[in-house]
Amino acid sequence: MGRGSIVGVRPTLFVSLLSWLPVACAQGGSGRRDAGPAHESGLTDVDDVPDASEEPRVGLDAEVEGSPDAPSHDVPVESTGAEDARDDDGAPLGLDGGGDGSRDAGIDGGSDGGPDAGVDGGGIDAPAVPAITSVEPRVLAHGARIVLRGSGLSGPTGVTVGGVAQSFSTISDGEIVLAGIDDATPLGPQTIVVGTSRGPASAEATVVRLLVNEVDANTPGEDREEYVELATGVPGVRMEGYVLVLFNGASDTIYASYDVSGMANDTGLLLVARSGFVPAPQIAFSGSTDQVQNGPDAVAVYRGSTATHPVRGTLTAVDLIDAVVYGDSADPALVGALLLPGAAAVHVVEGTATTAPMRSMSRCGSARRDGRVWMSGARTPGAPNVCP
Ligand SMILES: [Ca+2]
Numbered sequence: 001m002g003r004g005s006i007v008g009v010r011p012t013l014f015v016s017l018l019s020w021l022p023v024a025c026a027q028g029g030s031g032r033r034d035a036g037p038a039h040e041s042g043l044t045d046v047d048d049v050p051d052a053s054e055e056p057r058v059g060l061d062a063e064v065e066g067s068p069d070a071p072s073h074d075v076p077v078e079s080t081g082a083e084d085a086r087d088d089d090g091a092p093l094g095l096d097g098g099g100d101g102s103r104d105a106g107i108d109g110g111s112d113g114g115p116d117a118g119v120d121g122g123g124i125d126a127p128a129v130p131a132i133t134s135v136e137p138r139v140l141a142h143g144a145r146i147v148l149r150g151s152g153l154s155g156p157t158g159v160t161v162g163g164v165a166q167s168f169s170t171i172s173d174g175e176i177v178l179a180g181i182d183d184a185t186p187l188g189p190q191t192i193v194v195g196t197s198r199g200p201a202s203a204e205a206t207v208v209r210l211l212v213n214e215v216d217a218n219t220p221g222e223d224r225e226e227y228v229e230l231a232t233g234v235p236g237v238r239m240e241g242y243v244l245v246l247f248n249g250a251s252d253t254i255y256a257s258y259d260v261s262g263m264a265n266d267t268g269l270l271l272v273a274r275s276g277f278v279p280a281p282q283i284a285f286s287g288s289t290d291q292v293q294n295g296p297d298a299v300a301v302y303r304g305s306t307a308t309h310p311v312r313g314t315l316t317a318v319d320l321i322d323a324v325v326y327g328d329s330a331d332p333a334l335v336g337a338l339l340l341p342g343a344a345a346v347h348v349v350e351g352t353a354t355t356a357p358m359r360s361m362s363r364c365g366s367a368r369r370d371g372r373v374w375m376s377g378a379r380t381p382g383a384p385n386v387c388p
């Protein structure tokens with residue numbers, strides 16, 4: 001094809017045609033069925049533009065492509081389906097070839113990312129539809145800070161989980177933070193609802209009550225039978241987004257941490273013990289002996305991960321979900337940081353030198369961060385505790 005045939009074309013259209021011509025020529029005879037009549041008619045009457053109630057037809061693509069500025073050879077019209085005659089929003093196409101991925105002769109106003117020539121029938125910016133696109137973490141533990149992300153979330157009128165109102169703060173149109181899932185929120189699969197002036201946005205998530213349920217730090221002889229048992233309150237829930245943290249009272253720093261990941265058993269428990277322990281743990285200690293210090297020390301669960309709570313990390317109540325402080329003597333720093341103030345701020349004793357190896361420390365109540373619900377009792381790894 002000779003370039004001379006388009007000398008004098010406006011620069012912008014010239015560029016458009018340069019990008020268009022090779023494609024047009026390459027398409028050759030692949031034109032649509034009605035290319036002939038449409039082209040023969042030359043400039044189709046604007047009155048012929050179909051409205052939404054009429055059978056879609058192609059017309060104005062041909063009008064542009066067949067304009068006097070176009071090459072004089074038989075213009076191969078793109079193969080267009082009927083849908084090409086309408087905009088993405090169903091409006092009559094007009095001078096818009098966008099959204100269908102095809103190449104148009106320089107007048108492009110569509111949603112394909114090309115420059116808009118200002119003749120797009122659509123393009124009116126609508127307010128963002130309220131939507132929640134992510135919940136972090138996906139498992140909602142009582143007391144846990146939860147981040148909701150999405151769109152159209154500004155000016156929320158309220159947030160509920162399982163029908164229970166939650167305290168929250170709005171970070172932006174796309175982010176809401178729940179300060180801590182209310183302890184009264186029902187467990188199991190629940191719906192999160194963010195009310196807005198433009199209607200509600202919702203998402204599904206599982207609510208758990210994540211607790212340190214039992215700790216056996218001191219076992220007969222070499223400490224090989226130690227374990228920590230976590231409770232979720234939801235059988236078979238697959239956990240993520242939380243971390244088990246072991247604090248050394250001697251330094252008040254983290255000496256071990258494990259991501260709480262894996263599926264709770266049919267009583268909603270997750271066992272953390274050495275590889276090879278019976279019953280098989282959901283989470284394995286990194287070693288096989290002396291993995292749980294005998295006290296005064298503490299075991300806690302946080303929202304986070306081993307990355308946010310690494311070994312040598314410091315004592316904090318930020319994102320803390322539950323904790324137990326234990327040992328023969330008190331550790332005011334651990335108690336003060338991890339347990340609730342007042343009567344709840346007491347540590348638990350596993351037993352005497354004689355009895356401790358045969359017993360464990362068991363939770364016998366559901367209060368979080370409360371030493372009063374703990375007692376020395378029978379070992380029940382992976383099974384419900386034996387309580388009075
Ligand atoms: Ca130990």
Ligand SMILES: [Ca+2]
Pocket residue numbers: 247248249250293294295296297
């Ligand atoms: Ca210690």
Ligand SMILES: [Ca+2]
Pocket residue numbers: 216217218219350356357358359360
């Ligand atoms: Ca013991």
Ligand SMILES: [Ca+2]
Pocket residue numbers: 213214229379380381382383384385
């Ligand atoms: Ca148990």
